[in-house]
Amino acid sequence: xxxxxxxxxxxxxxxxxxxxxxxxxxxxxxxxxxxxxxxxxxxxxxxxxxxxxxxxxxxxxxxxxxxxxxxxxxxxxxxxxxxxxxxxxxxxxxxxxxxxxxxxxxxxxxxxxxxxxxxxxxxxxxxxxxxxxxxxxxxxxxxxxxxxxxxxxxxxxxxxxxxxxxxxxxxxxxxxxxxxxxxxxxxxxxxxxxxxxxxxxxxxxxxxxxxxxxxxxxxxxxxxxxxxxxxxxxxxxxxxxxxxxxxxxxxxxxxxxxxxxxxxxxxxxxxx
Ligand SMILES: C[S@@+](CC[C@H](N)C(=O)[O-])C[C@H]1O[C@@H](n2cnc3c(N)ncnc32)[C@H](O)[C@@H]1O
Numbered sequence: 001x002x003x004x005x006x007x008x009x010x011x012x013x014x015x016x017x018x019x020x021x022x023x024x025x026x027x028x029x030x031x032x033x034x035x036x037x038x039x040x041x042x043x044x045x046x047x048x049x050x051x052x053x054x055x056x057x058x059x060x061x062x063x064x065x066x067x068x069x070x071x072x073x074x075x076x077x078x079x080x081x082x083x084x085x086x087x088x089x090x091x092x093x094x095x096x097x098x099x100x101x102x103x104x105x106x107x108x109x110x111x112x113x114x115x116x117x118x119x120x121x122x123x124x125x126x127x128x129x130x131x132x133x134x135x136x137x138x139x140x141x142x143x144x145x146x147x148x149x150x151x152x153x154x155x156x157x158x159x160x161x162x163x164x165x166x167x168x169x170x171x172x173x174x175x176x177x178x179x180x181x182x183x184x185x186x187x188x189x190x191x192x193x194x195x196x197x198x199x200x201x202x203x204x205x206x207x208x209x210x211x212x213x214x215x216x217x218x219x220x221x222x223x224x225x226x227x228x229x230x231x232x233x234x235x236x237x238x239x240x241x242x243x244x245x246x247x248x249x250x251x252x253x254x255x256x257x258x259x260x261x262x263x264x265x266x267x268x269x270x271x272x
Pocket of ligand 1: 017071074078110142197
């Protein structure tokens with residue numbers, strides 16, 4: 001198999017399994033990211049990886065390739081405004097309904113997004129103890145097993161791992177350990193992590209009042225985006241809120257969602 005043919009088959013595999021589209025010129029990226037996988041599996045080159053992926057039903061190799069090829073960049077309270085909106089506006093509305101609240105961090109990476117929401121829930125209830133009676137379920141999902149393991153462990157390195165956290169929250173919610181900053185159970189136990197591929201059917205996760213689907217749509221084709229957004233829309237409760245990444249746009253009218261402009265960003269809402 002020529003190098004070009006192997007590259008084309010590899011990118012087709014990636015798009016089929018996780019939706020990620022790579023242009024024709026990303027071979028440097030593929031080669032550098034796959035280097036550790038080649039070394040671990042004793043495979044000499046990309047054609048051998050493609051061959052192994054296509055011929056063997058080797059789940060461990062597939063998972064290693066997905067872990068290597070997904071971009072997991074994230075941080076605490078990323079972009080600020082979605083979290084300000086949650087804590088200062090949306091929670092008031094949701095808790096006032098006096099029924100269980102369900103929040104989904106789709107494509108959660110190593111957990112910072114979901115745990116940031118858990119901190120906000122904790123802080124909201126600290127000053128409104130009556131709202132402790134309302135259950136809040138935070139579900140966080142990702143396709144990469146590697147980031148989910150990091151997320152569940154809840155340990156973040158002292159440099160990049162705590163980016164976006166105020167000194168107060170760092171002191172309040174973490175224990176300093178030799179491994180880094182370890183999240184306290186009061187926040188860690190609030191989030192349930194699950195492996196879920198956004199190409200799959202989210203109906204199995206149930207209905208949500210709030211969906212954070214941020215900084216992942218950019219990796220998908222227009223068709224894949226449209227397909228998965230339509231399915232996610234069906235999992236949103238009436239008046240449910242969808243938040244996408246600050247640089248991501250969605251066809252909100254086609255989806256039956258309304259764009260709501262906030263002072264420093266936008267969110268999308270379902271009607272009644
Ligand atoms: C750049 S991170 C975004 C993390 C977080 N949402 C944020 O905005 O900070 C993108 C995440 O999407 C995940 N991802 C990529 N393709 C996916 C798919 N098909 N299903 C679920 N997650 C996927 C990656 O594993 C990665 O953790």
